[in-house]
Structure formats: C-alpha cells, structure tokens
Amino acid sequence: MDDPKCYRLSPSGLSLFVRVTPNAGRDAIEGVERRDDNSAVLRLRVSAVPDKGKANAAVVALLAKALGVPKSALSVVSGETSRLKTIAVAGDGSAILFRLSALLSSLSP
Numbered sequence: 001m002d003d004p005k006c007y008r009l010s011p012s013g014l015s016l017f018v019r020v021t022p023n024a025g026r027d028a029i030e031g032v033e034r035r036d037d038n039s040a041v042l043r044l045r046v047s048a049v050p051d052k053g054k055a056n057a058a059v060v061a062l063l064a065k066a067l068g069v070p071k072s073a074l075s076v077v078s079g080e081t082s083r084l085k086t087i088a089v090a091g092d093g094s095a096i097l098f099r100l101s102a103l104l105s106s107l108s109p
Contacts, residue, residue, distance in 0.1 A: 006032050006042040007100065009093045014100070015077070016063070016087040021045045022055040027062050031107045041084065056080065063087060067099050 008015045017040065019033065024045035033043045048058035056076050064071040069091055079085035089096050 006040040007097065009097065010088075011093075013073070013088065013090045014093045014096045016042055016089060016100075018042045018044050018059065018063075018085050018087055020055060020059055020083050020085060022048060022050040022058075022083075027058060029062065029066055029103065029107065032104060050081075053080075056085075059085070059087070063089070066103055067096060069096065 006017050008017075019041040021044070024047055026045060027047055028045045030043040030045065032040050034040055044059055044062060046055050046058035046062060048054040060071050060074045060076070064074055067089065069089060073090045075088050075090075077086045077088045
C-alpha cells in the first residue's frame with residue numbers, strides 16, 4: 001500500500017502530522033496531502049488567529065471532536081508556532097486509527 005501515512009502509532013496512542021491554515025473562513029479537515037519530500041500531512045483549516053495559542057487550541061478542539069476523544073487527550077508536541085505540527089493523541093492507538101480511517105474515507109470523493 002503506497003498511500004501516504006499522516007500518523008504514526010505509538011505505545012501511548014497515535015501521533016498525527018498536520019498542516020494548519022489559521023485565520024480561515026471555517027474550521028475543517030480537508031484530507032491528506034503528500035508533501036514534496038514524500039511525507040504526508042493531514043490538512044486542517046481553523047478560523048482562529050495564530051495568536052497566543054488560539055489556533056493550536058482550535059486545532060485540538062477540531063481533532064478531538066472529529067476523533068471522538070476528549071480535548072485533554074490531545075497535545076501539540078512539536079510545531080507550536082509553525083503550520084506543520086505533530087499532535088499526540090493519547091489512548092488506544094488502534095481505536096483512534098480506526099476512527100481516523102473512517103474520517104478520512106468520508107472525506108474522499
């Protein structure tokens with residue numbers, strides 16, 4: 001399977017690699033994008049401005065709702081001030097991956 005993976009399973013859950021567009025017109029998950037270096041990221045749009053962590057909080061809220069996990073289970077582990085971020089999702093990695101896969105398949109045309 002040569003589909004790009006925008007996640008990595010870990011013993012404590014799942015790490016998601018995301019690209020965030022802040023100050024957008026709406027909050028949305030757009031799907032997986034393959035980058036020039038052949039890595040993959042999950043594209044997100046949030047209406048919050050990138051000021052004092054507001055966009056990061058919006059990203060956490062958007063992903064928590066989409067994956068059906070509490071906001072406290074998500075944390076930004078890298079890319080605090082960057083568009084490219086790594087989000088740690090604590091919990092059962094296989095269950096989170098199942099919900100992520102269902103979410104991504106619903107986004108496909």
